[in-house]
Amino acid sequence: MPRYAVLATHSTSQPESEAGAASAVLQLFNDDEPAGPPLLVFEGQLPAVVADLEAHSPRWVMDSTAHWYPKLLAAGSVIERVWDLSLCRMILRNSASALATPYVNALRSTPPEPAGAPAHALPPPRVSEHQGQLFAEPKDAAGSLESVLAEFADQRAAVPDTLPGRRLRLLLAAESAGALIAAEMGANGVPWDADVHHAQLESELGPRTPEGTRPPKMEELAAELRTLLNSPALNPDSQQELLRALHRAGIEATSTRQWELEELKHPVITPLLRYKKLSRLASTNGYAWVDAWITGGRFRPEYVVGGVVTGRWASRGGGALQIPHTIRDAARAEDGHVLVVADAAQLEPRILAVLARDAKLADAARGRDLYQGIADLGFGGDRAHAKIAMLGAMYGATTGESGRLLPQLARTFPDAVALVEAAARTGEAGGSVSSFLGRGSPEPSADWKRSQRADSAEAQRAADAAARSRGRFTRNFVVQSTAAEWALCWLGELRRALNAAKAEGTDLGQMVMFLHDEVMLHVPEQHAQRAAELIEASARAAAELLFGSVPVDFPVGIAIVKSYADAK
DNA sequence: TCTCGAGGCGCG
């Protein structure tokens, strides 16, 4: 009964045999004792070996779930639990809850990873306590057995047996589980009806034209713009040309942003805004997008766990997290199925209520409509103002209506406002803040630190602006990162529940999409209600797992629909 | 010719 199954790349100088190269090496552990020698696994045999071992529910240990798991999934092998070294490494690097072991210190002394780089393509630093140095160029991104074993031990040793340590351990487990879910969702994909999408494009843009040419309805609008602006050669895709043409027509715009154009009164504004809308649709989610991303009736994006500093997922390719509402009608359940779409209602202010132990805000958060609750307690029932004030407090708004409403919010919910203000002050001073489970905000960059040593009035203004900007980041970080943890726990609990149901013989369907605080399941029609119940139970379990017993509700809105467009 | 930043806008 192996407790851990460590998966690594088999590195050898031996020439490939007739059977092919050994692609992987497996080391099983009973508790902390190796259960026999490492096991070489040849190309193509790995999924079967994994599936066999999975009967014992080991925790798999691997450098990168994103590297290994898609191959296993493609062969039908599902993993229950994993410890993802790459993801844990990123968390430990920034976490104030991690012990300052040589391993953690070595991580912290490496230069920050380039922002936005693909998580599994980052060069994984190899740390050896014996040599006390980092190897910048690993032989293989999937890791050798020696390095995987060493780093696993290093990572476990970096988590103390304290309350912050136990929370950190939960975070590492949840992040790793997220890697499994992300790979599974990516493999499942959102059921996508290309015909519906094409019909939508045709009605908006007109019939498909050759690549590199303007769709008919955009061409018509472009002609109209040229006439209205008296600019026969205008290319409306060029901001510079467009701005010049607007100025020539006496329109005093400083940019071509939608919101600025909307303020202006001129016959050209309406067709121009229409052109920009269509242009966006055509270029980002047009015919080419369907060609590139819809295969076998599914949209299969790549989710990037750990791709956002706050712990949210990012995505790569297809703009999976930015699917516009206008084309969501193309996300359609297959025959005999429905989409069960659930979203956590006003997640971030509810999280703030817990973080700040703000009893008043917790009162407001009891029930479905938190903003109405805030309005009733502090804004004379004015929901719109309550919402603007709350969002402004979490984002750091200083101007406009949102800024003006902040004092009113602070009077009613002093603890909640004090918490985000304190996070802002910490960030402005160059400090770091943390999520509830211990995901730390990144250190300020070297440029930022340099900016704070201003030697002139002008530089001082820039320094202050940079400080305020970082304050807004850390202010939001505490809320967004903890919300991401709640969502991760929600997904983890839901996955466990779905797998348990499956083990008992009921296939409730697949998780097919995740969007920060929203999850979509593709479910056999007859099980829709049961799936909805599991989603709600998972939300309650997530809050309990994360926070224990707290007086804040985390309601989820659930829609059972055939088309994603009908989800809200 | 290619790369890369800015501007803009889609999502939460």
Add this chain to the structure above:
DNA sequence: AAAGCGCGCCTCGAGA
């Protein structure tokens, strides 16, 4: 209605 946070993708155009 936009503003304050976090992202990814597209186009243009400047510069190597």
